[in-house]
Amino acid sequence: MSNALGAAGELAIRSLIERAPLASSLAQSFKAKGFTLALVGGPVRDALLGRLGNDLDFTTNALPQETKKILNEWAENVWDTGIAFGTVAGKRGETTVEVTTYRTEHYDVDSRKPSVEYGKDINGDLSRRDFTVNSMALELTTDKPEFIDPFNGLKDLAEKTLRTPGLPNDSFNDDPLRMMRAARFASQLDFEIEPAVLASIKELAHRISIISAERVRDEFTKILMSNNPRKGITLLVDTGLADLVLPEIPKLRLEVDEHHHHKDVYEHSITVLEQAIEHEDRLGGPNLVIRLAALLHDIGKPKTRAFIEGGGVSFHHHEVVGARLAKKRLSELRFDGDTVEAVELLTTLHLRFHGYGDGEWTDSAVRRYVRDAGDLLTHLHVLTRADCTTRNKTKAARLASVYDSLEARIEVLMEQEELSKIRPDLDGEQVMQLLKLKPSRDVGAAMDFLMELRLEQGQIGEEKATEALLNWWKDRSAK
Incomplete structure (x- = not known):
């Protein structure tokens, strides 16, 4: 010394x-x-x-x-x-x-x-x-x-170089988690990985399979929550580590034709992640749920890709498939249940905004949007805005404007109807008294009817709700 x-x-x-x-x-x-x-x-x-x-x-x-x-x-x-x-x-x-x-x-x-x-x-x-x-x-x-x-x-x-004290193969064979730590430090500190170290990671990527899901999750989370997650995620993909710990991500590198006319879904997903980070102040700062949802929202596309005659490609219902895949992967990585459910829901809903064209939103549609998002409404706002990665400035401005109008509609209805607390105009006890029922599936069906009524017509009051309920029950009983 x-x-x-x-x-x-x-x-x-x-x-x-x-x-x-x-x-x-x-x-x-x-x-x-x-x-x-x-x-x-x-x-x-x-x-x-x-x-x-x-x-x-x-x-x-x-x-x-x-x-x-x-x-x-x-x-x-x-x-x-x-x-x-x-x-x-x-x-x-x-x-x-x-x-x-x-x-x-x-x-x-x-x-x-x-x-x-x-x-x-x-x-x-x-x-x-x-x-x-x-x-x-x-x-x-x-x-x-x-x-x-x-x-x-x-x-x-x-x-700003990552190098091992001894031979990299010895280090990574001893502790394969160090390979993910290399990607994490590259993201957190904006370091480059020495070529010999990078080559060793590619050679020994398969060794990551002996590491527990919890330890892999923790390193992946640190990469995702860093200032530059693109760098670490790309290293995981390029070295083959992602093929073993998060295989849905490298599968996003789709190629439709030799001219690469179709958007690279991987690049799109990373860009959505970066744009979501730019809006995180709406969520109080760095947010794991929105970052996971942004990265994973399109992972259903590889399984749903279909080529259209005459050119082009479609991904019908990729949000449904993607939600299922996200739940499976995050559960296997031992993320907590609340996080898994939140990412699953956001993935399911991420296309909802685009289903209503250029702002043709009825009050009923707005109520359903808020009801389905629940406590994740602001997360959905952030994800939907981040999901616009078009380079067409006119199109991007139009989409932003339409979403501005949707958020304004939500605010108005929030004030008028307390949308965050949407409930039917009658509760379960009232339903059982009116229909002379005990707790049963019929009561659940009645409550579902009243909720649909509430979503379609807004608050109509107990008198009109009672009338509608009795008519519904009469028609149902007659069948």
Whole structure:
């Protein structure tokens, strides 16, 4: 180790003092017990980039049980769920720390779970990490903080390059999830992947199959929620990883003829995603549901593609097929039920606006649009607007204008009828009293009739609703 701190170390220290003052306090606690402590990995990288957060990773020569004793004195809360792998975590104030004993790892070829051996020095610990930009450390228990960079991570950070500390095949064979992490860092940090690393990912993409769905989901989500999801998604597709973890996306690269006259559905979907992101302020900021829906809304097209005689292509009912595919894929990736249902519904509804021509919306159609979207109405507004990717400025302006008028209609009816709370004019108890029924399918059918009446005619009041219900029941009973 060099005793010279250097400009990089000074920058990292300055960022650490400003953004994570508790790190020095923790280091003193370890030093007092005769142990080393170094900030390591992503937090060092982020400190150098000026984006350090409140989650800090450290490495130490203290064994896990000794680390736990120190954290029990220093932290307000401590948890040791990772102690079998050498990691103990704690939280003090707004700062969360994970402290891991120096270690080396050995992986079984068919498992991502390593067998852990504790190491003797920090260089061995840094050699096992995923990328050189995450293989830097800041030793905090020496007389002066010491910047440690055995694999030239600082140079790669400056050049915005992702490279592995050792041979990329060894790294990805050990932990195939690192291949998706490469795509994630490319998206989050706008980095390029070194050609040898990229070639290794293409060669070993099949290894991703040993990774759990939950871990794949988490990395994919981080890519999707980054500032530049196009970059990471394209890397997943180009390397073959997407064929295994999200096969519906590469299938969107449809070619209808050698002249590529038909719109590239993949490119369209990425553009819709980017345009949806531009409107996310309507949803309060970055939103996972709208990003998933934007990316997946057309995944039903490959299964529904039909060529039209004389040229052209159709995708009838692709929204229905796409909704089913989205539900299946997101469920397999272990997304939570609410997210799956929301994306399924938005995919089903994403063409609804285009079914009404140039603004010929009846009040009934507006009510149904609002009723069917439910709590996802604003999401549907964002998705529908983002789904216009035409380069024809006149057509784009016309579609935007028509949708402006639809939103205005919704606002007017919202004020007049409280559309977000659409209910029949009679409730279930009233229906059972009027028709002398007990809870049954007949009551459900009656409520469906009243809801249709409400959607078609708006609020008509209990008297007219009762009259209509009795006439409906009389006709139904006569059949």
